[in-house]
Amino acid sequence: MFYRSLVRPALFRLAPETAHEFALHALAVALRPEGVRRLAERRLRRAPFGRLERFGLSFDNPVGLAAGFDKNGAAVRELAALGFGFLEVGTVTHLAQPGNPQPRLFRLPQDRALINRQGFNNEGAAALAARLTRTGRPDCVLGINIGKSRAVEVSEATADYLASFEIVHPHADYITINVSSPNTPHLRELQRADALAELLAALQTRNRELSLRAGQAATTAATTTVIATAVRRVPLLVKVAPDLEEGDLEMIVDVARRTEVDGIVATNTTITRANLQHTPTGVVSAIGAGGLSGAPLKARSTEVIRALYRLSRGTIRIVGVGGIFDAADAWEKICAGASLVQLYTGFIYEGVTAARDINVGLAEILRREGFRTLEEAVGCRAE
Numbered sequence: 001m002f003y004r005s006l007v008r009p010a011l012f013r014l015a016p017e018t019a020h021e022f023a024l025h026a027l028a029v030a031l032r033p034e035g036v037r038r039l040a041e042r043r044l045r046r047a048p049f050g051r052l053e054r055f056g057l058s059f060d061n062p063v064g065l066a067a068g069f070d071k072n073g074a075a076v077r078e079l080a081a082l083g084f085g086f087l088e089v090g091t092v093t094h095l096a097q098p099g100n101p102q103p104r105l106f107r108l109p110q111d112r113a114l115i116n117r118q119g120f121n122n123e124g125a126a127a128l129a130a131r132l133t134r135t136g137r138p139d140c141v142l143g144i145n146i147g148k149s150r151a152v153e154v155s156e157a158t159a160d161y162l163a164s165f166e167i168v169h170p171h172a173d174y175i176t177i178n179v180s181s182p183n184t185p186h187l188r189e190l191q192r193a194d195a196l197a198e199l200l201a202a203l204q205t206r207n208r209e210l211s212l213r214a215g216q217a218a219t220t221a222a223t224t225t226v227i228a229t230a231v232r233r234v235p236l237l238v239k240v241a242p243d244l245e246e247g248d249l250e251m252i253v254d255v256a257r258r259t260e261v262d263g264i265v266a267t268n269t270t271i272t273r274a275n276l277q278h279t280p281t282g283v284v285s286a287i288g289a290g291g292l293s294g295a296p297l298k299a300r301s302t303e304v305i306r307a308l309y310r311l312s313r314g315t316i317r318i319v320g321v322g323g324i325f326d327a328a329d330a331w332e333k334i335c336a337g338a339s340l341v342q343l344y345t346g347f348i349y350e351g352v353t354a355a356r357d358i359n360v361g362l363a364e365i366l367r368r369e370g371f372r373t374l375e376e377a378v379g380c381r382a383e
């Protein structure tokens with residue numbers, strides 16, 4: 001209430017990117033003292049589902065912050081205190097880069113949407129790793145999302161992803177491979193079968209090597225059994241676009257299976273302007289290119305989740321993202337097949353209590369619908 005009646009109107013008076021930087025900085029400063037953070041956690045952290053096991057990791061709750069909000073990991077401990085079960089930082093690239101010229105982020109409040117063409121503005125994978133070393137881990141699962149550096153040709157993408165992957169590997173609970181941002185030229189070509197298979201296979205090979213090395217380092221008096229238990233690949237997820245056809249999704253599921261990918265994040269922003277109902281067409285066309293997120297993306301993202309769940313027969317974990325503002329939106333994604341959910345635009349519009357409100361609401365819906373566990377509900381309306 002406080003956020004929507006006071007904070008949001010003030011933030012929305014600022015240019016979108018200024019408001020974003022200000023809000024992130026304010027959160028980092030306000031919640032840095034341990035005592036304040038603990039207080040926030042007591043009010044906002046809810047774990048009404050027991051521990052959720054997903055790709056070998058244990059989550060407090062299924063609601064995560066989507067990639068792009070905290071690209072450089074500037075406030076991970078503070079954001080975790082807002083009650084998210086997991087955070088996905090990034091996208092980071094191997095080379096630090098400024099992104100596209102501003103303005104590149106636009107609000108469409110009548111449609112509860114955003115359009116962005118930021119183009120992976122970030123300080124680079126090494127800066128993120130150094131910051132995480134300095135500030136420490138958040139008190140929840142931490143995913144790191146990596147993308148291709150703009151200066152690198154798409155034909156050289158594998159080496160570029162591998163370079164970022166090596167840097168972030170020791171810091172991540174899971175790593176998401178972003179091949180779906182519409183704002184880096186040719187990036188989405190990596191969603192094609194041959195390119196995707198090559199990229200993911202190379203990353204998994206390196207994943208095994210790095211995990212083995214870390215396992216060996218951790219066990220000085222190593223016996224074979226100790227090494228075997230210490231070696232666990234970091235779960236690898238791939239993030240896909242909502243603008244794919246059923247045939248593309250089928251291929252992605254096939255590649256994901258063959259390369260033993262642990263999960264699919266569905267979806268990124270859309271390049272279509274479908275379902276924009278209230279923003280004048282002139283305003284939309286004046287904004288120009290970019291990815292659309294928020295309410296207009298919701299239905300399409302849910303369709304993609306449902307298709308991925310059906311095609312994989314529930315064998316690949318899906319992180320559902322796109323147009324989640326409240327518990328009912330999250331529930332729709334879970335019923336379609338998502339094991340976890342994330343939000344970005346909903347966080348901008350609903351504010352700091354969003355994760356708590358969704359968790360509380362989800363627990364209520366679960367009880368009302370007669371499910372004993374969240375797991376039982378995953379994919380219950382996927383057909």
Ligand SMILES: Cc1cc2nc3c(=O)[nH]c(=O)nc-3n(C[C@H](O)[C@H](O)[C@H](O)COP(=O)(O)O)c2cc1C
Pocket residue numbers: 066067068069071090091105114116118120145178181239267268269292293294295297321322323324342343344345346
């Ligand atoms: C301003 C902005 C920046 C984003 N940056 C990234 C990014 O760097 N990497 C990424 O994988 N997704 C990025 N996204 C996409 C979101 O993570 C999410 O997939 C998408 O916005 C749909 O969810 P939403 O409707 O809850 O916003 C960004 C979204 C927005 C609005």
